[in-house]
Amino acid sequence: xxxxxxxxxxxxxxxxxxxxxxxxxxxxxxxxxxxxxxxxxxxxxxxxxxxxxxxxxxxxxxxxxxxxxxxxxxxxxxxxxxxxxxxxxxxxxxxxxxxxxxxxxxxxxxxxxxxxxxxxxxxxxxxxxxxxxxxxxxxxxxxxxxxxxxxxxxxxxxxxxxxxxxxxxxxxxxxxxxxxxxxxxxxxxxxxxxxxxxxxxxxxxxxxxxxxxxxxxxxxxxxxxxxxxxxxxxxxxxxxxxxxxxxxxxxxxxxxxxxxxxxxxxxxxxxxxxxxxxxxxxxxxxxxxxxxxxxxxxxxxxxxxxxxxxxxxxxxxxxxxxxxxxxxxxxxxxxxxxxxxxxxxxxxxxxxxxxxxxxxxxxxxxxxxxxxxxxxxxxxxxxxxxxxxxxxxxxxxxxxxxxxxxxxxxxxxxxxxxxxxxxxxxxxxxxxxxxxxxxxxxxxxxxxxxxxxxxxxxxxxxxxxxxxxxxxxxxxxxxxxxxxxxxxxxxxxxxxxxxxxxxxxxxxxxxxxxxxxxxxxxxxxxxxxxxxxxxxxxxxxxxxxxxxxxxxxxxxxxxxxxxxxxxxxxxxxxxxxxxxxxxxxxxxxxxxxxxxxxxxxxxxxxxxxxxxxxxxxxxxxxxxxxxxxxxxxxxxxxxxxxxxxxxxxxxxxxxxxxxxxxxxxxxxxxxxxxxxxxxxxxxxxxxxxxxxxxxxxxxxxxxxxxxxxxxxxxx
Amino acid sequence: xxxxxxxxxxxxxxxxxxxxxxxxxxxxxxxxxxxxxxxxxxxxxxxxxxxxxxxxxxxxxxxxxxxxxxxxxxxxxxxxxxxxxxxxxxxxxxxxxxxxxxxxxxxxxxxxxxxxxxxxxxxxxxxxxxxxxxxxxxxxxxxxxxxxxxxxxxxx
Ligand code: FES
Ligand code: FES
Numbered sequence: 001x002x003x004x005x006x007x008x009x010x011x012x013x014x015x016x017x018x019x020x021x022x023x024x025x026x027x028x029x030x031x032x033x034x035x036x037x038x039x040x041x042x043x044x045x046x047x048x049x050x051x052x053x054x055x056x057x058x059x060x061x062x063x064x065x066x067x068x069x070x071x072x073x074x075x076x077x078x079x080x081x082x083x084x085x086x087x088x089x090x091x092x093x094x095x096x097x098x099x100x101x102x103x104x105x106x107x108x109x110x111x112x113x114x115x116x117x118x119x120x121x122x123x124x125x126x127x128x129x130x131x132x133x134x135x136x137x138x139x140x141x142x143x144x145x146x147x148x149x150x151x152x153x154x155x156x157x158x159x160x161x162x163x164x165x166x167x168x169x170x171x172x173x174x175x176x177x178x179x180x181x182x183x184x185x186x187x188x189x190x191x192x193x194x195x196x197x198x199x200x201x202x203x204x205x206x207x208x209x210x211x212x213x214x215x216x217x218x219x220x221x222x223x224x225x226x227x228x229x230x231x232x233x234x235x236x237x238x239x240x241x242x243x244x245x246x247x248x249x250x251x252x253x254x255x256x257x258x259x260x261x262x263x264x265x266x267x268x269x270x271x272x273x274x275x276x277x278x279x280x281x282x283x284x285x286x287x288x289x290x291x292x293x294x295x296x297x298x299x300x301x302x303x304x305x306x307x308x309x310x311x312x313x314x315x316x317x318x319x320x321x322x323x324x325x326x327x328x329x330x331x332x333x334x335x336x337x338x339x340x341x342x343x344x345x346x347x348x349x350x351x352x353x354x355x356x357x358x359x360x361x362x363x364x365x366x367x368x369x370x371x372x373x374x375x376x377x378x379x380x381x382x383x384x385x386x387x388x389x390x391x392x393x394x395x396x397x398x399x400x401x402x403x404x405x406x407x408x409x410x411x412x413x414x415x416x417x418x419x420x421x422x423x424x425x426x427x428x429x430x431x432x433x434x435x436x437x438x439x440x441x442x443x444x445x446x447x448x449x450x451x452x453x454x455x456x457x458x459x460x461x462x463x464x465x466x467x468x469x470x471x472x473x474x475x476x477x478x479x480x481x482x483x484x485x486x487x488x489x490x491x492x493x494x495x496x497x498x499x500x501x502x503x504x505x506x507x508x509x510x511x512x513x514x515x516x517x518x519x520x521x522x523x524x525x526x527x528x529x530x531x532x533x534x535x536x537x538x539x540x541x542x543x544x545x546x547x548x549x550x551x552x553x554x555x556x557x558x559x560x561x562x563x564x565x566x567x568x569x570x571x572x573x574x575x576x577x578x579x580x581x582x583x584x585x586x587x588x589x590x591x592x593x594x595x596x597x598x599x600x601x602x603x604x605x606x607x608x609x610x611x612x613x614x615x616x617x618x619x620x621x622x623x624x625x626x627x628x629x630x631x632x633x634x635x636x637x638x639x640x641x642x643x644x645x646x647x648x649x650x651x652x653x654x655x656x657x658x659x660x661x662x663x664x665x666x667x668x669x670x671x672x673x674x675x676x677x678x679x680x681x682x683x684x685x686x687x688x689x690x691x692x693x694x695x696x697x698x699x700x701x702x703x704x705x706x707x708x709x710x711x712x713x714x715x
Numbered sequence: 716x717x718x719x720x721x722x723x724x725x726x727x728x729x730x731x732x733x734x735x736x737x738x739x740x741x742x743x744x745x746x747x748x749x750x751x752x753x754x755x756x757x758x759x760x761x762x763x764x765x766x767x768x769x770x771x772x773x774x775x776x777x778x779x780x781x782x783x784x785x786x787x788x789x790x791x792x793x794x795x796x797x798x799x800x801x802x803x804x805x806x807x808x809x810x811x812x813x814x815x816x817x818x819x820x821x822x823x824x825x826x827x828x829x830x831x832x833x834x835x836x837x838x839x840x841x842x843x844x845x846x847x848x849x850x851x852x853x854x855x856x857x858x859x860x861x862x863x864x865x866x867x868x869x870x871x
Pocket of ligand 2: 070344393394810811812813814815816846847848849850851
């Protein structure tokens with residue numbers, strides 16, 4: 001019996017290793033069984049828990065629950081395990097696990113990568129996982145050599161008997177260690193003995209990404225693969241009146257034209273043929289109400305809505321009184337447009353419907369949601385839908401679709417079809433089909449007293465909700481959502497009177513979280529107004545913020561650091577200016593300040609340099625933190641120049657020629673200082689983003705006297 | 716139609732519609748998926764390959780137009796012995812999501828072949844057609860300078 005089981009297990013292993021071959025047989029991975037199998041311990045590997053697998057060749061596979069979209073969790077999490085396991089980091093490879101509670105993000109109670117949570121959400125459990133594996137390897141070696149475990153040291157995946165000098169590789173012990181019982185408790189290393197965590201470490205997956213070997217979702221290859229391209233409505237909310245596919249259906253390579261909920265799909269034997277046939281479809285649309293909308297009317301509508309009072313989010317103290325007694329009142333409107341994520345890898349998803357289960361290959365930040373919604377569309381139980389996470393060519397929130405929009409679209413296309421089908425969006429599809437960072441308009445009033453201090457702050461936000469039904473769901477009936485007011489609640493500055501109101505807007509435009517979510521717009525309004533107040537009070541903008549943060553030593557340290565880095569206060573030549581802005585939010589548990597230096601010439605501005613101070617409590621990989629700050633600055637500059645606008649309901653910006661993103665020639669020099677304050681560990685994928693736009697617009701003011709209150713910025 | 720292509724030093728016969736952009740033949744027919752699709756209109760540089768040594772955007776060139784010409788993709792470049800560029804890329808730890816990086820390296824390689832010691836301005840000019848949404852530009856600049864220095868050392 002045991003022999004028979006051995007054979008079947010070997011077959012299973014061979015099948016899973018070949019992947020494509022398995023799919024040819026027409027049945028699915030049973031991910032649950034795989035996980036069980038892994039945990040039960042395979043013949044040539046040691047798998048003490050759901051995360052770590054040590055193979056007999058001494059390599060280590062780390063299975064994690066979060067997706068790497070560039071933010072470098074692969075390296076950070078591998079470092080955490082390697083630290084406690086005393087493993088050779090160079091021999092660790094990282095994979096994303098199946099949808100299984102073992103891999104859930106505790107902050108989302110599902111498999112979801114977002115909110116800059118990955119490092120701190122996994123820190124303790126991966127340290128434990130590594131330490132557990134190490135203790136078991138030591139116990140196995142002690143048994144093997146018949147010595148006391150206390151004689152044994154470990155180093156870079158090697159076990160050493162300190163007395164005899166005998167050595168074994170971890171992989172040599174994979175069989176024996178599998179028979180060691182799990183320890184009840186493990187002792188973690190004191191942080192003072194860390195040799196990896198806290199040190200500068202380069203990405204562990206660079207080589208495959210610079211040689212073209214990394215496999216992104218768009219690169220998926222399967223036997224018999226077909227390709228699909230979808231014609232989406234020209235206007236959000238439009239519906240189909242009639243479809244004429246007489247030409248398209250007869251074009252070479254076309255397998256099928258199929259109407260789905262989100263449009264009309266063409267399935268063909270190559271992407272190019274699918275796209276050409278898609279472009280040849282003739283569809284008559286009932287364009288619906290949104291066809292009358294243009295951005296000029298939208299701007300007007302948002303400004304009108306700002307005039308009425310809205311749902312009360314928070315109030316403190318007596319702001320009315322403060323306004324009556326104010327020696328100056330500032331009352332300004334700040335406007336931010338819809339923005340596209342424009343991940344470098346266009347959205348795509350490959351689905352193979354096997355008739356009783358399905359395999360989905362996708363670069364995603366949201367495995368649990370994708371599985372749930374795809375299962376509904378396909379009519380299977382969720383555990384019959386296997387999500388195989390591919391490398392992600394950017395995410396920024398777009399690949400955490402709250403409705404799994406592009407995944408369910410691909411599932412609908414593949415439903416009932418005999419082929420695996422790779423659906424690929426063109427860049428035009430990506431720009432014009434949603435989802436976007438919502439457009440927001442803010443009205444901010446502040447009451448300044450005789451000393452120029454802010455006594456009261458009133459803030460009203462108009463914009464679409466993004467999180468209804470999502471992972472920060474504030475309830476279907478909620479008047480506002482957290483993405484509208486994040487950063488305002490809790491309110492960061494020390495002011496006596498506060499009133500925050502929010503007003504939602506409903507439209508057919510699909511909206512979604514965009515890197516740093518609510519902070520991407522609230523910080524602009526808040527940090528612009530603080531700057532205006534500083535100038536109105538004849539105060540230096542850094543000094544003025546020092547007062548606002550007088551009770552917050554962490555923020556004071558941050559401000560002082562960035563001021564020192566940038567030689568704040570030095571005279572600059574004509575046409576140049578420095579601007580400061582900070583991000584002090586609870587969302588990411590990290591605080592960040594930027595100073596931007598701007599040069600204005602011939603009516604154009606250029607961001608020359610950005611100094612950044614970041615305090616995320618403790619930096620697991622300082623090099624990775626710096627890279628994220630650089631990335632936040634450059635992605636964030638999109639907010640300065642980019643916009644999605646509408647003309648007769650159609651999205652005007654269709655590709656990178658008219659959606660302005662930061663290019664090499666626009667990229668500032670960036671200098672980053674990391675403050676390891678010892679505060680609770682925070683995340684770093686997002687906190688560097690919110691302050692960049694206001695730092696730049698504040699610098700433009702310093703250089704020119706022109707205050708930018710409407711984005712994209714125009715001089 | 717059947718078209719003869721010289722890719723990474725090997726001559727291959729491919730069957731493709733004449734108007735198919737070279738990019739999709741490279742990716743879907745030849746399965747060399749290191750070359751990426753980003754925009755399809757010569758705006759982002761993700762699809763950059765070398766055509767007779769020059770960096771071109773493969774997403775807008777019909778395959779029929781490049782028959783018989785010498786085409787190099789990231790896979791071909793990576794096979795070569797001297798890859799000081801890729802070494803510099805690792806040492807500067809440039810990569811984030813990595814999706815744009817094949818194109819960045821192909822553009823940088825063409826730049827250094829033509830101008831072994833480029834100024835910052837020359838780097839900005841040559842590289843501004845390659846978008847990186849992750850924001851790796853400051854490190855790309857440093858990596859190109861580093862690779863240029865390696866090449867200079869090697870030629871001394
Ligand atoms: S895909 Fe060719 S330049 Fe963007
Ligand atoms: S590394 Fe992600 S787009 Fe460049």
